[in-house]
Amino acid sequence: MKIAVFPGSFDPFTKGHESIVRRALPLFDQIIIAIGINAEKKYMFPLEKRENWIRATFADLPNVRVENYTGLTVNYCRSVKANYILRGLRNTVDLEFEKGIAQLNKTLATEIETVFMMPTLELSAINSTIIRDIVRNGGDASAFVPSAIDLKN
Amino acid sequence: MKIAVFPGSFDPFTKGHESIVRRALPLFDQIIIAIGINAEKKYMFPLEKRENWIRATFADLPNVRVENYTGLTVNYCRSVKANYILRGLRNTVDLEFEKGIAQLNKTLATEIETVFMMPTLELSAINSTIIRDIVRNGGDASAFVPSAIDLKN
Amino acid sequence: MKIAVFPGSFDPFTKGHESIVRRALPLFDQIIIAIGINAEKKYMFPLEKRENWIRATFADLPNVRVENYTGLTVNYCRSVKANYILRGLRNTVDLEFEKGIAQLNKTLATEIETVFMMPTLELSAINSTIIRDIVRNGGDASAFVPSAIDLKN
Amino acid sequence: MKIAVFPGSFDPFTKGHESIVRRALPLFDQIIIAIGINAEKKYMFPLEKRENWIRATFADLPNVRVENYTGLTVNYCRSVKANYILRGLRNTVDLEFEKGIAQLNKTLATEIETVFMMPTLELSAINSTIIRDIVRNGGDASAFVPSAIDLKN
Amino acid sequence: MKIAVFPGSFDPFTKGHESIVRRALPLFDQIIIAIGINAEKKYMFPLEKRENWIRATFADLPNVRVENYTGLTVNYCRSVKANYILRGLRNTVDLEFEKGIAQLNKTLATEIETVFMMPTLELSAINSTIIRDIVRNGGDASAFVPSAIDLKN
Amino acid sequence: MKIAVFPGSFDPFTKGHESIVRRALPLFDQIIIAIGINAEKKYMFPLEKRENWIRATFADLPNVRVENYTGLTVNYCRSVKANYILRGLRNTVDLEFEKGIAQLNKTLATEIETVFMMPTLELSAINSTIIRDIVRNGGDASAFVPSAIDLKN
Numbered sequence: 001m002k003i004a005v006f007p008g009s010f011d012p013f014t015k016g017h018e019s020i021v022r023r024a025l026p027l028f029d030q031i032i033i034a035i036g037i038n039a040e041k042k043y044m045f046p047l048e049k050r051e052n053w054i055r056a057t058f059a060d061l062p063n064v065r066v067e068n069y070t071g072l073t074v075n076y077c078r079s080v081k082a083n084y085i086l087r088g089l090r091n092t093v094d095l096e097f098e099k100g101i102a103q104l105n106k107t108l109a110t111e112i113e114t115v116f117m118m119p120t121l122e123l124s125a126i127n128s129t130i131i132r133d134i135v136r137n138g139g140d141a142s143a144f145v146p147s148a149i150d151l152k153n
Numbered sequence: 154m155k156i157a158v159f160p161g162s163f164d165p166f167t168k169g170h171e172s173i174v175r176r177a178l179p180l181f182d183q184i185i186i187a188i189g190i191n192a193e194k195k196y197m198f199p200l201e202k203r204e205n206w207i208r209a210t211f212a213d214l215p216n217v218r219v220e221n222y223t224g225l226t227v228n229y230c231r232s233v234k235a236n237y238i239l240r241g242l243r244n245t246v247d248l249e250f251e252k253g254i255a256q257l258n259k260t261l262a263t264e265i266e267t268v269f270m271m272p273t274l275e276l277s278a279i280n281s282t283i284i285r286d287i288v289r290n291g292g293d294a295s296a297f298v299p300s301a302i303d304l305k306n
Numbered sequence: 307m308k309i310a311v312f313p314g315s316f317d318p319f320t321k322g323h324e325s326i327v328r329r330a331l332p333l334f335d336q337i338i339i340a341i342g343i344n345a346e347k348k349y350m351f352p353l354e355k356r357e358n359w360i361r362a363t364f365a366d367l368p369n370v371r372v373e374n375y376t377g378l379t380v381n382y383c384r385s386v387k388a389n390y391i392l393r394g395l396r397n398t399v400d401l402e403f404e405k406g407i408a409q410l411n412k413t414l415a416t417e418i419e420t421v422f423m424m425p426t427l428e429l430s431a432i433n434s435t436i437i438r439d440i441v442r443n444g445g446d447a448s449a450f451v452p453s454a455i456d457l458k459n
Numbered sequence: 460m461k462i463a464v465f466p467g468s469f470d471p472f473t474k475g476h477e478s479i480v481r482r483a484l485p486l487f488d489q490i491i492i493a494i495g496i497n498a499e500k501k502y503m504f505p506l507e508k509r510e511n512w513i514r515a516t517f518a519d520l521p522n523v524r525v526e527n528y529t530g531l532t533v534n535y536c537r538s539v540k541a542n543y544i545l546r547g548l549r550n551t552v553d554l555e556f557e558k559g560i561a562q563l564n565k566t567l568a569t570e571i572e573t574v575f576m577m578p579t580l581e582l583s584a585i586n587s588t589i590i591r592d593i594v595r596n597g598g599d600a601s602a603f604v605p606s607a608i609d610l611k612n
Numbered sequence: 613m614k615i616a617v618f619p620g621s622f623d624p625f626t627k628g629h630e631s632i633v634r635r636a637l638p639l640f641d642q643i644i645i646a647i648g649i650n651a652e653k654k655y656m657f658p659l660e661k662r663e664n665w666i667r668a669t670f671a672d673l674p675n676v677r678v679e680n681y682t683g684l685t686v687n688y689c690r691s692v693k694a695n696y697i698l699r700g701l702r703n704t705v706d707l708e709f710e711k712g713i714a715q716l717n718k719t720l721a722t723e724i725e726t727v728f729m730m731p732t733l734e735l736s737a738i739n740s741t742i743i744r745d746i747v748r749n750g751g752d753a754s755a756f757v758p759s760a761i762d763l764k765n
Numbered sequence: 766m767k768i769a770v771f772p773g774s775f776d777p778f779t780k781g782h783e784s785i786v787r788r789a790l791p792l793f794d795q796i797i798i799a800i801g802i803n804a805e806k807k808y809m810f811p812l813e814k815r816e817n818w819i820r821a822t823f824a825d826l827p828n829v830r831v832e833n834y835t836g837l838t839v840n841y842c843r844s845v846k847a848n849y850i851l852r853g854l855r856n857t858v859d860l861e862f863e864k865g866i867a868q869l870n871k872t873l874a875t876e877i878e879t880v881f882m883m884p885t886l887e888l889s890a891i892n893s894t895i896i897r898d899i900v901r902n903g904g905d906a907s908a909f910v911p912s913a914i915d916l917k918n
Contacts, residue, residue, distance in 0.1 A: 002486065023572050027461065027486055027543075040748070043529045071750045084486075089575065091249040092551040092857075096703040100352045103737035108751070113482050116575035117547065121431055121562045125256035136193070137224045139261070155333065176419050179389075180308065180333055237333075242422065244708040245398040245857050256427045266329050269395065269422040272411045276884055278715035283471075289652075290683045292720065346901075378902045397555040398704075402856040409890035414904065431562035442499075443531045445567065550861040551704050580737055584868035595805070596837045597875070614792065635878050639767065639792055639849075696792075701881065704857040715886045725788050728854065728881040733868045 004028045004084035004115070005077050007036055007069075007122040011043045012131060013054050018146045020088045021064060024117055026133055033058075035068040044132050056148035074109040085114040090124060154251060157181045157237035157268070158230050160189050160222075162281070164196045166207050170281040171274045171299045172242045175257050177270055185233055186211075188221040209301035227262040238267040243277060308420070310334045310390035313342050313375075317349045318437060319360050320403060323431040324452045326394045330423055338386055339364075341374040350438050362454035380415040381433050390422040396430060463487045463543035463574070464536050466528075468493050468587070470502045475578045476583040477605045479547045480523060483576055491539055492517075494527040501593050523549050534585035535570040544573040549583060614753050616640045616727070617689050619648050619681075621740070623655045628731045628738040630758045633676060644692055645670075647680040654745050668691055668760035686721040688764045697726040702736060707750035769849035772801050772838050773826045777896060778819050781888040783911045785853045786829060789882055797845055798823075801832040809897050814851070821913035833915045839874040850879040855889060 006021060010033070021031055033054050033150040035047065043050075051066050058064040069076040077085060085105065087098055119126070126144045134141040135151055145151060159174060165187070174184055186207050188200065196203075204219050222229040230238065238258065241250055253256040255267040272279070279297045287294040288304055298304060312327060316339070327337055339360050341353065349356075357372050364370040375382040383391060390412065402445055408420040425432070432450045440447040441457055451457060464482060469492070481489055492513050494506065502509075510525050517523040526564060528535040544564065546557055561573040578585070585603045593600040596608055604610060618633060622645070625656070645666050647659065655662075663678050668720055677682040681688040689697060697717065699710055714726040738756045746753040747763055757763060773787060777796070786796055798819050800812065808815075816831050823829040834841040842850060850870065852863055867879040884891070891897060891909045899906040900916055 013684070018236050024574075067186055072746060072749045075749075075751065080464070089548075089554070091248045091252075092554055093246060093549070093705060094555050095551055096705045100701075100737045100739065100742060101578055102577050102754075103583075104742055106579055107737070107755070108746075113576065115483075115486070116577070117246065117572065118558055118561050118575070120565055122427055124430070124562075125260070125427055130253060134225065134261075137228075139225045139228070143260070144257075177421075180421070227723045242395075242401070244711075245401055246705060247752055248395070248401050250400055252424055255424050256430075259426055266423065268330075268333070269424070270419065271405055271408050271422070273412055274890055275886055277409075277889070278712045278719070280712065283712060287684065287720075290687075292684045292687070296719070297716075354864060376902070378899065378904045381865075381902075397558075399552060401553045402858045405856075406890050406892065406895060409907075410895055413890070413908070429561050431566070433559065436563055438557060439885070440531065440567075443529070443534075445531045445534070449566070551859045552858060552866075581733055583736070584733055584865050584872070586865065589865060589869055593837065593873075596835070596840075598837045599839070602872070636880075639880070701854075701860070704860055706862050707854070707857055711883055714883050715889075718885055725882065727789075727882070729878065730864055730867050730881070732871055736868075749825070 001030070002028045003030045003032065003080060003082040003084045004086045005032050005034050005073070005080065006074050007034045007084040009041070009043065009128070010050050011036055011128050012050060012145055012149060012151065013057065014126045014128055014131060014144055015146055016088060016119045016126040018057055020086065020117050021058070021122060021125050024059065024086050025063065028084065030063045030065065031086065032065045032067055032082060034076060036073065037043065037068055037070045044135070053149040057146040065108070073110070074105050074112055077112050077134060078109065079145055081141050085112060087114060087116050089116045089118050090127065154183070155181045156183045156185065156233060156235040157239045158185050158187050158226070158235045159239040160187045160226050162194070162196065163188055163203050163207060164281050164303065165198050165203060165284060165298055165302060166210065167279045167281055167284060167298055169241060169276040172225065172273060172276050173209055173239065173270050174211070177239050178216065179235065183216045183218065184239065185218045185220055185235060187229060188219070189226065190221055190223045206302040210299040212258065225261070227258050227265055230265050231262065236265055238265060239292070240267055240269050242269045242271050243286070280304065307332045307336070308390065309336045309386065309388040310339050310392045311340050311379070311386065311388045312392045313340045313379050314354050315347070315349065315434070316341055316360060317353050317434050318356060318455060318457065319363065320432045320437060320449055320451055322394060322425045322432045324363055325426060325429050326392065326423050327364070330392050330421070331367065331369065334390065335362045336371065337392065338371045338373055338388060341372070342379065342384060343374055343376045346386065350441070359455040363452040378414070380411050380418055383418050384415065385395065389418055391418060393420055393422050395422045395424050416442055460489070460542065461487045462489045462491065462541040463545045464491050464493050464532070464541045465545045466493045466532050468500070468502065468511050469494055469513060470587050471504050471509060471590060471604055471608060471610065473587055473604055474589060475547060475582040475584050477516055477540050477581065478579060478582050479545065479576050480517070483545050484520065484522065487543065489522045489524065490545065491524045491526055491541060493535060494525070495532065496529045503594070512608040516605040527598065531567070533564050534573055537568065542571055544571060546573055546575050548575045548577050549586065555575065571584055613642070613722065614640045614696065615642045615644065615692065615694040616698045617644050617646050617685070617692065617694045618698040619646045619685050621655065621739050622647055622651070622662050622666060624657050624662060624743060624745060624757055624761060624763065625669065625737045626743060627742055627758055628673055628700060628735045629735065630669055631662055631732060631735050632729050633670070636727070637673065640696065642677065643674045643692060643698065644677045644679055646688060648685065649682045656747070657711065665761040669758040670751055684708050684720070686717050689724050695724055697724060699728050701728045701730050702739065766795070767793045767796045767849065768797065768845065768847040769851045770797050770799050770838070770842050770845065770847045771851045772799045774806070774808065775800055775815050775819060776893050777810050777815060777910055777914060777916065778822065779893055779896060779910055781853060781884045781891045783822055784885060784888050785851065785882050786823070789851050790826065790828065793849065795828045795830065796851065797830045797832055797847060799841060800831070801838065802833055802835045808899070818914040822911040831870065837873070839870050839877055842877050846899045848877055850877060852879055852881050854881045854883050855892065
């Protein structure tokens with residue numbers, strides 16, 4: 001059974017995230033969208049909301065699960081018997097960060113492979129930081145999140 | 154009338170910023186240097202000081218205005234009838250950040266174009282973060298800010 | 307009079323190039339699309355064809371001119387009394403190249419400024435190299451060039 | 460049936476390539492290593508040699524096939540009913556190149572996804588260009604190619 | 613006498629840092645590993661611990677000293693009569709940051725040169741941020757720090 | 766005895782190259798500027814001219830030697846008993862290239878270290894490619910090469 005973990009803080013989950021999951025899904029038997037909880041980070045949206053939003057987004061897909069975890073990502077992967085980590089890759093700053101993480105994860109857990117996909121063109125400028133910035137400034141970011149997500153609620 | 158907004162926190166305004174504004178000015182009828190206020194950010198220099206410093210720098214140029222704003226940059230641009238955003242571009246990390254912002258702004262407001270200029274060689278290592286670091290450590294950063302700015306006052 | 311030169315080999319001119327010119331045009335009184343001729347380079351499309359394609363693309367815009375030149379770009383700019391060079395900027399590899407050229411041009415001709423614009427999202431993957439590759443392999447690249455350009459003719 | 464095409468010129472095939480194929484193989488039912496033939500490029504090693512070397516490298520793996528092709532990669536993928544393109548990603552220069560290709564391929568063939576993997580740490584400095592340079596200069600590059608490949612023969 | 617300062621926060625010191633110091637040491641008469649103290653930053657490991665760990669790591673090398681400093685790095689260099697700053701360089705994000713710092717330091721103190729070394733392949737994914745992340749999440753990071761460092765003590 | 770090789774094609778040698786050599790010289794007992802000869806590359810300036818220009822540039826410095834070599838750079842280093850390779854590093858494209866070479870050289874010859882220096886601000890836009898382009902187009906590139914070099918002769 002091929003299980004992939006798609007880890008992130010998803011604060012909030014974007015159309016870019018959704019697209020990666022839908023496009024990668026045929027490659028795996030199951031994708032677990034795993035919200036990492038970092039006690040030192042502040043989030044704009046509460047965990048429960050973020051989980052519910054993602055669940056609503058994939059309500060039609062039984063092989064997409066939503067969970068949260070603390071601790072190392074590779075340990076979490078092992079606990080759910082996932083052999084793959086799925087990551088989106090937008091630009092060169094992402095690359096340097098992801099490369100370091102992927103290569104270190106490989107050292108910590110040689111049986112786990114990281115697989116990358118790039119956003120489609122029309123989604124490539126969307127990221128959670130910019131969405132939070134729009135929300136904070138009273139703008140309308142609904143065009144950048146899946147339709148099941150109502151950022152104002 | 155061609156109005157450009159040059160947005161930033163300008164904490165403090167540098168010789169690099171000054172050079173971009175002076176070199177871009179012939180392209181526009183007016184450049185508004187717009188200090189963005191983000192309630193979640195801490196600044197080293199108070200807003201009033203930053204505004205006065207920039208005003209003193211361009212005292213000779215009636216078509217350079219200094220203002221401050223909250224909220225989305227594109228909304229501010231609309232409120233002052235600006236069709237252009239002017240940005241400096243120093244390096245590849247800047248590029249990835251600016252590209253995301255520019256492409257998203259284009260989605261939020263198709264009538265607004267972002268125009269980029271690069272620093273001249275001798276100014277290309279100057280940025281506000283490094284100046285704050287010099288000031289914090291008791292160094293002399295006067296060579297990196299316009300002559301009208303006295304960082305110690 | 308504000309004249310900008312938009313230099314390139316345009317082998318062929320793409321929708322990305324067209325978009326930059328149309329979006330930048332309000333900033334200038336005239337944009338000269340200047341096809342640089344480098345005797346050591348081989349081109350896929352003959353100069354005359356490239357010129358005619360660009361002329362057809364901007365037939366509706368009298369303040370867009372199409373010319374060709376040899377020699378240094380800054381010398382050409384001076385010969386046509388242009389104070390601006392307009393360049394598109396797609397990615398970090400572009401940036402490093404363009405930064406070197408722009409800073410050196412500034413040394414060779416201090417009165418000439420280079421102004422950059424980024425492609426809109428949907429055009430940001432298009433470039434002449436990829437189009438030539440599609441053409442060479444018998445693919446259909448018509449979606450990536452202006453409608454006035456018929457690559458097969 | 461999940462089929463991936465791993466396209467390249469493989470001049471020569473490296474340990475880095477081998478590692479990507481072996482690590483990606485569990486994700487697919489079949490990986491086709493497809494040597495692209497570009498009439499305008501010169502290769503150091505003849506096509507037949509390159510094909511045989513790759514075949515010898517994967518002699519133990521029946522679900523790895525080696526083929527060659529001309530024309531557009533997406534057209535080749537369709538002809539062999541592959542829905543995935545597999546690519547290695549080493550660094551930021553690679554990224555900008557691969558991103559352009561992947562996003563354009565998505566435009567040409569929406570049903571084909573590109574999946575990226577990064578080299579493991581110890582293989583991340585190996586590439587075919589450097590190997591050809593070592594060979595050309597009379598050096599010993601055998602440490603950088605799969606053991607089934609004898610560059611001197 | 614050729615003295616180099618190797619500045620950083622070393623929170624904690626890594627095998628990557630150790631490798632740079634050992635490989636650069638033959639170039640200098642003395643390397644001073646200088647822990648910069650920034651009152652606005654929070655550190656995971658107390659200063660005394662960080663100093664002792666580095667001292668233990670280089671107990672065998674009398675020409676490696678460990679110190680701490682506040683204020684500008686170039687001022688510290690002058691105070692210890694160092695004409696060189698030694699820095700590791702891992703990736704393109706590092707480069708943009710280090711280039712700005714190095715070029716500005718050159719402006720502040722023309723007699724001080726910055727010399728860069730790159731990590732060896734097998735150490736190139738290690739950095740202090742990732743180690744802190746592993747520690748914070750209860751993982752075992754001992755493989756990434758010099759053997760004289762016991763992160764749990 | 767600390768000997769560094771500064772390898773390149775130096776077609777032509779620039780003020781940027783000169784600056785790196787002069788700034789690095791105090792670190793070494795001898796720097797050998799080594800012109801690599803690649804039979805497959807075409808050069809604008811003949812080897813003899815390039816050698817003479819560099820010799821004239823460092824006529825005042827007995828511990829700078831100029832030589833040429835064929836074959837692998839690490840083999841050449843061994844033949845002249847050099848333990849260091851000196852390289853300039855301008856930008857992120859350089860970095861990716863240099864990193865690959867440096868890490869592979871380390872694999873081929875563990876006793877040889879590569880040391881990098883960055884250009885000073887005012888020289889950071891100069892490179893041989895741009896100088897050749899200026900020369901080819903009849904421009905005056907004398908400001909970018911050491912005063913001992915007369916490109917027209």
